[in-house]
Amino acid sequence: MTTKFTPDHEYIRVEGSTGIVGITHYAQEQLGDIVFVELPALGKVLKKGDEAAVVESVKAASEIYAPVSGTVTEVNEALNGEPGLVNSAAEAGGWMFKITIADAGEIDTLLDADGYAELTL
Template sequence: MTTKYTTDHEYIRVEGATGTVGITLYAQEQLGDIVFVELPSVGKVMKKGDEAAVVESVKAASEIYSPVSGTVTEINTALNGEPGLVNQDPHDGGWIFKIQLSTPTELDGLLGEADYAELTK
């Protein structure tokens, strides 16, 4: 399992050919209390950088971009009733969607943990 990060503060945790996407701990701290998450639809085909979802907080609405190209295979429907899961645990209970990677080499252009930590300090 590998986790990569974007400069827009999304993470993708990759297991095999599937990636779990959400916003980083840093991003949710900047946004404040999450009040709504607009999820993508299952089956949606995305290119790297496409808008995939929207997270709304008491401060602002923020677009979530797909870190890789692929097809959405699953969404975190728990966020419909409890968007605050993103604040409580953005990497486990608060993930946003899962994507089947169509171009795994795109992961090479994303940040590793050390590089992302450097970006956010």
């Protein structure tokens, strides 16, 4: 399992040909208390960089972009009733959607943990 990051503060945990996508702990800290999450539709085909979801916090609304191209295969329904999971467990139970990765080469264009850490200093 590999985790990669975007400069826009999304993460993708890669498990075979599936990616689990959400926002980073740093991103949820910047947003504050998450009050609503708009998840993508199942079966939605996304290109890398497409708007995939939206999170709304007490401070602002923020778009979540697809870190890679692919098809949405699952969404985290728990967030509909408990959007605060993004705050309490951003990189665990607060994931947003799973995507079947269309082009594994796109993973290599993302940041590793060290590269991402440099962005958030």
